[in-house]
Amino acid sequence: MPSAAIVVIGDEILSGKFAEANASWLVGELRELGVAVGHIQVIPDVVEDIRDAVRADAGRFDHVFTSGGVGPTHDDVTIAGVAMAFGVGVVRHPQLEAELRAYYGELILPAHLRMAEVPEGAALIGADHPSWPVTSIRNVYILPGVPIIFRKKFASIRERFRARPFFGRRFYLMADEGSVAGDLDAVVAAHPGIAVGSYPRFDERDYRVMVTLEAKDQELVDAAARDLGARLGERVVRSE
Amino acid sequence: MPSAAIVVIGDEILSGKFAEANASWLVGELRELGVAVGHIQVIPDVVEDIRDAVRADAGRFDHVFTSGGVGPTHDDVTIAGVAMAFGVGVVRHPQLEAELRAYYGELILPAHLRMAEVPEGAALIGADHPSWPVTSIRNVYILPGVPIIFRKKFASIRERFRARPFFGRRFYLMADEGSVAGDLDAVVAAHPGIAVGSYPRFDERDYRVMVTLEAKDQELVDAAARDLGARLGERVVRSE
Numbered sequence A, B: 001m002p003s004a005a006i007v008v009i010g011d012e013i014l015s016g017k018f019a020e021a022n023a024s025w026l027v028g029e030l031r032e033l034g035v036a037v038g039h040i041q042v043i044p045d046v047v048e049d050i051r052d053a054v055r056a057d058a059g060r061f062d063h064v065f066t067s068g069g070v071g072p073t074h075d076d077v078t079i080a081g082v083a084m085a086f087g088v089g090v091v092r093h094p095q096l097e098a099e100l101r102a103y104y105g106e107l108i109l110p111a112h113l114r115m116a117e118v119p120e121g122a123a124l125i126g127a128d129h130p131s132w133p134v135t136s137i138r139n140v141y142i143l144p145g146v147p148i149i150f151r152k153k154f155a156s157i158r159e160r161f162r163a164r165p166f167f168g169r170r171f172y173l174m175a176d177e178g179s180v181a182g183d184l185d186a187v188v189a190a191h192p193g194i195a196v197g198s199y200p201r202f203d204e205r206d207y208r209v210m211v212t213l214e215a216k217d218q219e220l221v222d223a224a225a226r227d228l229g230a231r232l233g234e235r236v237v238r239s240e
Helices: A023-033 A047-060 A078-085 A094-107 A110-116 A147-161 A177-190 A218-235 B023-033 B047-060 B078-085 B094-107 B110-116 B147-161 B177-190 B218-235
Strands: A003-009 A036-043 A063-067 A090-092 A117-119 A123-125 A134-137 A140-143 A167-173 A195-200 A209-215 A236-239 B003-009 B036-043 B063-067 B090-092 B117-119 B123-125 B134-137 B140-143 B167-173 B195-200 B209-215 B236-239
Touching (some): A003 A047, A047 A063, A047 A078, A063 A147, A078 A090, A090 A094, A110 B177, A117 A134, A134 A147, A140 A147, A167 A218, A177 A195, A177 A209, A209 A218, A218 A236, B003 B023, B023 B063, B036 B047, B047 B063, B047 B078, B063 B147, B078 B090, B078 B117, B090 B094, B117 B134, B140 B147, B167 B218, B177 B218
Parallel strands (some): A003 A063, A063 A140, B003 B036, B003 B063
Antiparallel strands (some): A036 B036, A123 A134, A167 A209, A167 A236, A195 A209, B090 B117, B167 B236, B195 B209
């Protein structure tokens, strides 16, 4: 099962200036694609933090997506951090430089050309529009922090990540969560390979606990759902 | 300056079933209290992941807040993970046990008593309501995942974390971000101790870049703001 991590680089999130909007969106996209997200982090605009976070997650997960820190200003240090994660230098990419020069013309400044920098050995991917390539090195995909551009760039590469889908069932219970814990333990034990989640809620009118069953094999999910339904009986208000 | 990390434990966030609501709220509370959040993580309901995340962040930050994984079911493994982070065992806390027995009476089940477990050496804190203590060990505060209870519990301990406040100024610019990068570099160099952020936006009608200045010393912020304002001149649409 392909796995992924998301590393959000942004003092503006950590200081509460902007609500996080990229990881919270991407996690749904990746789930829909059949990719299991195993780690989300928000870290500051500090090159060593980026180096450590990217290095660790790139070693543990199949794909790593970064968000933010790729503009022209002093606080944009993601390229340097990712380069350090892999022990490579930072170089100017000819295609990005040409695009920036074409866009800014005579008004181009050294700061703009920072946006042509990539970790040495990086590739530009994403084919649907030549002006919106995604910089990628090994299993790391570097995306910008501005949400509308983050989404546009991810859309241009999303089909690369499609895998077998997840199947899931949800049971809504009118019951105290502790009183069903034993039934859930029995289902967990009898159905290895099924992820069983239990989520109490105190502000819903018609249920107290949502129980979820998930796996990549629909038959496994169906079997666990039959078992769970039989155990819980009338405590199940509805299921979907 | 006191620092903090937030560790959200929850498969339901990583799988996109629930939107993250605790870290995104707590980050604003901590900022308002004068605490600098340096790391936010979302990790799965896996005891080793909790151990590693809590151990690393407890060593790097003054305060660590965990969210989730403290209920009665099989997927609630935060107490075990935090205990492992500090190399201690898990014990049943007499006060929590007494409260649970009083609440459930004869209907109490072994699963309910899991909610009386704490890492060995943990304290119960938060004085405003005896039924809502927060379990704390060393610099780690263990909070539940259900948002309304998370907020209620944090409210009972929040004043413990109050520190000198942050002061900030914001400048809204009608300018290309790259064209102001040099001015920002100069302000960063001339005003050490000021955090300078630059945030391009492409969907706002009246500005293209928001620049933020922040520090714990209002005079430093005011001096940097005068400098920045003089450098940017009419490119500043408004400031606050």
